[in-house]
Amino acid sequence: MTDDVTNQPPPLAGGNAWRGDPLLIQLAERFSDPVRKDLDGLGRFVLTQEAQELARLANVETPKLRTHDRQGRRIDLVEFHPAYHALMRRSVANGLHSSVWENGDAEIGRRHQVRAARFYLTAELETGHLCPITMTSASLAALMASPKLFREWAPRVTTRKYDQSQKPPVEKAGLTLGPGDV
Numbered sequence: 587m588t589d590d591v592t593n594q595p596p597p598l599a600g601g602n603a604w605r606g607d608p609l610l611i612q613l614a615e616r617f618s619d620p621v622r623k624d625l626d627g628l629g630r631f632v633l634t635q636e637a638q639e640l641a642r643l644a645n646v647e648t649p650k651l652r653t654h655d656r657q658g659r660r661i662d663l664v665e666f667h668p669a670y671h672a673l674m675r676r677s678v679a680n681g682l683h684s685s686v687w688e689n690g691d692a693e694i695g696r697r698h699q700v701r702a703a704r705f706y707l708t709a710e711l712e713t714g715h716l717c718p719i720t721m722t723s724a725s726l727a728a729l730m731a732s733p734k735l736f737r738e739w740a741p742r743v744t745t746r747k748y749d750q751s752q753k754p755p756v757e758k759a760g761l762t763l764g765p766g767d768v
Contacts, residue, residue: 597638598633598638599633599634599635599638600633600634600635601633602626602629602630602633603628603629603630603632603633603707603710603711604625604626604628604629604630604707605626605629606629607629610625610703610706610707613699613703614699614703616696617693617696617699617700617703618691618692618693620692621692621693621696621700624680624704625703625704625707628680628704628707628708629707631676632707632708632710632711637711638711639669640669640672640673640711640712641669641673641711641712642669643667643668643669643670644666644667644669644670644673644712644714644715645712645714647667647669647670649664649665649666649667649670650664650665651663651664651665652664652665663752666750670714670715671748671750673711673712673715674715674718674719674748674750674762675748675750677708677715677716677719678719678746678747678748678760678762679746679748680704680708680746681701681704681746682701682704682705682708682716682719682723683718683719683722683723683743683744683762684722684723684726684743684744684745684746685697685700685701685704686698686701686723687723687726687740687744688744701723717764718762718763718764719762721762721763721764721765722743722761722762722763722764725743725763726740726743726744729743739761742755742756742758742760742761743760743761743762743763745759745760746760747759747760748760748762749761
């Protein structure tokens, strides 16, 4: 009997997912320098030990439903592990939920391609948190059908501030929209 494990890949930590993907680098040749620098940083983060541990915890520590508080009052609260919130915070800060709707010059003419590259790199780390990120991005197109709703909600949705609090949506610094939200 031996402790050597030979049928598993080595740990991913320590590389750069961006630099290690020649096709992605080639596809990004026309991206601006600031965007490529951003992708390089994201690629470096994705393969850090810290990021790998956040992804592991976000998947192992599944959401938990709390139906009542300590006093027996109904609350129906779903609690997520802090690692999940850390991944959400980073993805929101990177604009995965809103960059195609923003007006910055660095991504002009290539917003969807840049988002796809960021999304691809982030998905190499952990995919579960990308569901609400994707739904939030898509929600903006639906909100545009009503100029009044768009004016009211778009600033809260497009901000790059992640607010995990349980406050009412109108009181939050930032919103993600998905099933059961708002």
